[in-house]
Amino acid sequence: xxxxxxxxxxxxxxxxxxxxxxxxxxxxxxxxxxxxxxxxxxxxxxxxxxxxxxxxxxxxxxxxxxxxxxxxxxxxxxxxxxxxxxxxxxxxxxxxxxxxxxxxxxxxxxxxxxxxxxxxxxxxxxxxxxxxxxxxxxxxxxxxxxxxxxxxxxxxxxxxxxxxxxxxxxxxxxxxxxxxxxxxxxxxxxxxxxxxxxxxxxxxxxxxxxxxxxxxxxxxxxxxxxxxxxxxxxxxxxxxxxxxxxxxxxxxxxxxxxxxxxxxxxxxxxxxxxxxxxxxxxxxxxxxxxxxxxxxxxxxxxxxxxxxxxxxxxxxxxxxxxxxxxx
Amino acid sequence: xxxxxxxxxxxxxxxxxxxxxxxxxxxxxxxxxxxxxxxxxxxxxxxxxxxxxxxxxxxxxxxxxxxxxxxxxxxxxxxxxxxxxxxxxxxxxxxxxxxxxxxxxxxxxxxxxxxxxxxxxxxxxxxxxxxxxxxxxxxxxxxxxxxxxxxxxxxxxxxxxxxxxxxxxxxxxxxxxxxxxxxxxxxxxxxxxxxxxxxxxxxxxxxxxxxxxxxxxxxxxxxxxxxxxxxxxxxxxxxxxxxxxxxxxxxxxxxxxxxxxxxxxxxxxxxxxxxxxxxxxxxxxxxxxxxxxxxxxxxxxxxxxxxxxxxxxxxxxxxxxxxxxxxxxxxxxxxxxxxxxxxxxxxxxxxxxxxxxxxxxxxxxxxxxxxxxxxxxxxxxxxxxxxxxxxxxxxxxxxxxxxxxxxxxxxxxxxxxxxxxxxxxxxxxxxxxxxxxxxxxxxxxxxxxxxxxxxxxxxxxxxxxxxxxxxxxxxxxxxxxxxxxxxxxxxxxxxxxxxxxxxxxxxxxxxx
Numbered sequence: 152x153x154x155x156x157x158x159x160x161x162x163x164x165x166x167x168x169x170x171x172x173x174x175x176x177x178x179x180x181x182x183x184x185x186x187x188x189x190x191x192x193x194x195x196x197x198x199x200x201x202x203x204x205x206x207x208x209x210x211x212x213x214x215x216x217x218x219x220x221x222x223x224x225x226x227x228x229x230x231x232x233x234x235x236x237x238x239x240x241x242x243x244x245x246x247x248x249x250x251x252x253x254x255x256x257x258x259x260x261x262x263x264x265x266x267x268x269x270x271x272x273x274x275x276x277x278x279x280x281x282x283x284x285x286x287x288x289x290x291x292x293x294x295x296x297x298x299x300x301x302x303x304x305x306x307x308x309x310x311x312x313x314x315x316x317x318x319x320x321x322x323x324x325x326x327x328x329x330x331x332x333x334x335x336x337x338x339x340x341x342x343x344x345x346x347x348x349x350x351x352x353x354x355x356x357x358x359x360x361x362x363x364x365x366x367x368x369x370x371x372x373x374x375x376x377x378x379x380x381x382x383x384x385x386x387x388x389x390x391x392x393x394x395x396x397x398x399x400x401x402x403x404x405x406x407x408x409x410x411x412x413x414x415x416x417x418x419x420x421x422x423x424x425x426x427x428x429x430x431x432x433x434x435x436x437x438x439x440x441x442x443x444x445x446x447x448x449x450x451x452x453x454x455x456x457x458x459x460x461x462x463x464x465x466x467x468x469x470x471x472x473x474x475x476x477x478x
Numbered sequence: 479x480x481x482x483x484x485x486x487x488x489x490x491x492x493x494x495x496x497x498x499x500x501x502x503x504x505x506x507x508x509x510x511x512x513x514x515x516x517x518x519x520x521x522x523x524x525x526x527x528x529x530x531x532x533x534x535x536x537x538x539x540x541x542x543x544x545x546x547x548x549x550x551x552x553x554x555x556x557x558x559x560x561x562x563x564x565x566x567x568x569x570x571x572x573x574x575x576x577x578x579x580x581x582x583x584x585x586x587x588x589x590x591x592x593x594x595x596x597x598x599x600x601x602x603x604x605x606x607x608x609x610x611x612x613x614x615x616x617x618x619x620x621x622x623x624x625x626x627x628x629x630x631x632x633x634x635x636x637x638x639x640x641x642x643x644x645x646x647x648x649x650x651x652x653x654x655x656x657x658x659x660x661x662x663x664x665x666x667x668x669x670x671x672x673x674x675x676x677x678x679x680x681x682x683x684x685x686x687x688x689x690x691x692x693x694x695x696x697x698x699x700x701x702x703x704x705x706x707x708x709x710x711x712x713x714x715x716x717x718x719x720x721x722x723x724x725x726x727x728x729x730x731x732x733x734x735x736x737x738x739x740x741x742x743x744x745x746x747x748x749x750x751x752x753x754x755x756x757x758x759x760x761x762x763x764x765x766x767x768x769x770x771x772x773x774x775x776x777x778x779x780x781x782x783x784x785x786x787x788x789x790x791x792x793x794x795x796x797x798x799x800x801x802x803x804x805x806x807x808x809x810x811x812x813x814x815x816x817x818x819x820x821x822x823x824x825x826x827x828x829x830x831x832x833x834x835x836x837x838x839x840x841x842x843x844x845x846x847x848x849x850x851x852x853x854x855x856x857x858x859x860x861x862x863x864x865x866x867x868x869x870x871x872x873x874x875x876x877x878x879x880x881x882x883x884x885x886x887x888x889x890x891x892x893x894x895x896x897x898x899x900x901x902x903x904x905x906x907x908x909x910x911x912x913x914x915x916x917x918x919x920x921x922x923x924x925x926x927x928x929x930x931x932x933x934x935x936x937x938x939x940x941x942x943x944x945x946x947x948x949x950x951x952x953x954x955x956x957x958x959x960x961x962x963x964x965x966x967x968x969x970x971x972x973x974x975x976x977x978x979x980x981x982x983x984x985x986x987x988x989x990x
Binding site for chain 2: 361
C-alpha cells in the first residue's frame, strides 16, 4: 500500500535528455581497437608475426596471464588489488606437483585448494581486519613465495604425469587447451559480473562501498569471494605453467602480478573501482602477449621488454584516468 | 573590534572589488551555473541567497579555484581579469573562503595553520616569525586564542576564526563565508558578526551565504538570489521584505506543496517505530515514537545528533544501550542489513557518498537493496526487475525515464527519487529521510514533499531530519529537538511553533 502512494503529480516539465552514449561499449571498443591496431603494426613491421602458427603461439603464451587477469579483474572492480597472484602460482604448483607423484587427481585438488586458501587468507585479512589490500597482498606475496621455497628447500620438482601435461598443456580439436581454458574462465566471469546478483554486488562495492553497505549488501563476503577466486584462478594458471615446462619451480610465477594488473587495466578495468569486464581482460592479456611476441620477433632485447610492458601498463592507467569524469 | 589589523587601502567606493561575469559550469548533464554575474564592492557585505543546490557553493568553489568554470571571467579591481587556478592561487590573489568544511589541519597549532603552505617546501619554516605575525593578527580578531594551541582542541567558532586569520595573513581582501553559523551558538554567532562587520569596516569585500533570513537582515547590505544555477535578482536589502526574498529564493512552484502545515488527525495507533532509552557514544537516552501515518521531524544544529539517531536505528553507529522496537516487537539491529530486514529504510544525507553508485544504471541502483528479491539461484531476474523499476520511474516521475541511464547522468532530485524508490521496493514501513531535499532543485523538492505526505497517508512511519526549519514546519506532525545528543523537546506542530522557537531549543545551553 505504501508503494501505491508513490504516485506524485509532476510539478516540473519533463526534460527529454539525449540517450547517453554507452560508456562501457565505448571502453570495450577501444580495448578491441587497441589490440587490433597493435597486431596490425607488428604484422607490417615483421613478416612472421601474422603467421597462423605465431598467432596461436601468442594466444598460448597469453593464456596463463589471461586466467590470472580474470581473477584480478574481479578484485580490481571492487577497487582492490592482489599483488600475491604470482606467489600463489608458485606455491600451489609446488604442492600440486609434489602430490601428483602419488595421485594426479589428488595433486590437482590440493593445488586448487592451496590457491583458494591463499586467496581466502588475503580476503579475510582485508575484509575482517580492515587492512589495506595493497599491504596485505604485498605481505602475502612474500609469505607465499617463502612457503614455496621452504616446501622443497628451493629445489624444483620434475617429472609430472603425462596425463596432466596433456590436459593442461595439450590440444583439443587443434586448439591448445590453455586457450580454451582462458576463454571459458573469462566467459564464466563475464556471466558472473553481468548476470548474477553477486556480480552486481562486486560492481557496487567498487563503485561506492558505503552505498552498497547501506543497501544491506554484505561487503565482507563480496571482498572475501573475489580474493578467493583470484587465488583459485592463480593456481589454475599455475597448472598451465608447470604442464608446459614439465616441472615446477618455487620461483614460478615471479612478476605475474604486473602482467595480470596490466591485462586487466588494458582490458578496460578501472583501478578507481566499479568498472571492469573479464572479456576485456582476455583481450588485454592478448595485447600484452602480442606486444612481447612482436618485440621478440623484432629482436628487441628481453630487458627492454620489461620496460615496454611497464610503460604500456602505466599508459593504460593514464587513459583510464582521462576517461573518468572530473568531479 | 573595528580596527582590524592588516587593513589595507580601501578602493574608491564606486567600482566593485570583485566582479564575476558570465560564469557557467556543467557537471555531466546538470547545468549547475548558468551565466552567473556577481559583483561585490569594498566595504560591502553581500548576501548570496538560494535553496540547497541553487549553485551558491559551486560559485564559491569557482571563486576559490576548486572548480574550473566552463565559461566566464573573474575580475579583481587591482589585478583585472584573473584565472583562479587553485585554492593556493586564490589565496595569493587575496581571495579567502571560510566554508562549511574547514580546511585546517587539526594536529597543527593555530600559528602553523595560519601560515600553512606559505613556506617553500625545502625552506625551514620560520616558526618564530610566524608566531609573532599570528599573535598580531589574532590581537584584534580573537584575543582569547593562543597561537600554540593545537586546532584539534578548538571549538567550531574558534576554528573559523583561525580560518579567517589565515585568509588575512595572505592579505585577503575578498572573503566568502559559506554558511558559517550552521554550528554556532547565538553568542558565538554574534561574536562572528562583530568580526565580519570589522572586516567590512576595514574595506574588505564580504560574501555571506546563509539560509537564515534574520542573519542576513542583521548583517548584509546587498544580496544576490540564485535559483537553479541562475541569478534571479540582485539588489539592496532594504528594497525587499522577507517574504519577497523568500519568494525569489523558492520560486513559484514551491507554493503548490507549501500550502499548509499538516493537520494532526488524532492518531492513536500503536507506534510503528519505538526507541527506548537509545544511547550511542553520541546519543543519550533517546525516547522516540513514530506512529503509522505520522511524519516526525528532527531539528537541531549540525553535529547535535539528529542524524546520529537515524544512524543508530539503521545499525551504522553502535548502540551502547536501549532498544529499538518495530511494530511493538524488539529488534536487534547491528548492521544495515538487519535494519532492512526489520522493515526500516534510510535515505541518507550524503547522496553521492552514501547512496548511489554513479556508474551503475538507474535500474541497478534501484535494485541494490533488493538483490535477493530479483535473483533466483544467484542469477538476476532482469525482466521482473526492469518491470518494477519502470513502474517506479513512472510513478515517481523520474527523468530521464530510460532505466538504462547511468545514475551519474541524473540530476540530484531524480537521483534522490531513485534512492527513495529503492527503499520503497523493499517494502519498508519505517522510512527515515536525512535531509531529503539537499541538493535537489525546487521542482523536485515540491514533488518529494508530496511523496512524503503520500507515504505517511498510506500508513508509513516517516522520520525526517532537516537543517531547513521551514521544511520541518511544513512536513511534520511533531518536531523533536536534538541538542548535544539529547532529545530535549517533542513539540506538536501548530501555529504556535516557528523557526525562532525551534532555534531557541536547538541552541539552549550553549555549545561545548
